[in-house]
Amino acid sequence: MRGEARHTWSDPYREIYATKRVCWSCALVKVTRHEPGLRPWTEFWRDGRRIRIAGDRTPPCECVSVRTASR
Structure with missing residues (x-):
């Protein structure tokens, strides 16, 4: 790892x-799809848009500068 921030994921919904x-x-949404008859796959979404990364990688964490007090 090159000093990049890591994602801290919420509990699964x-x-x-x-x-x-x-x-x-960073509010990135990780969606793991598991539909019948298909192999599971993962999608990433931010601000209502799908993020596509080459290969099987997770997009980097773009930490916001202000964190909420509940964290």
């Missing part, structure tokens, strides 16, 4: 064919 987690630092 499970839906029928997906599991969602949100990074506490």
Whole structure:
């Protein structure tokens, strides 16, 4: 690792064919899809847009400068 911030994921929110987690630092949403008859795959979303990264990598954490007091 090159000094980059790491994601700190929330507890999972499970839906029928997906599991969602949100990074506490940058609000990136990690969605693991597990639909019948298909292999599971992971998607990443930020501000309502899907983030696509080459290969099987997770987008870097873009920490916000102000953290909430609840954290």
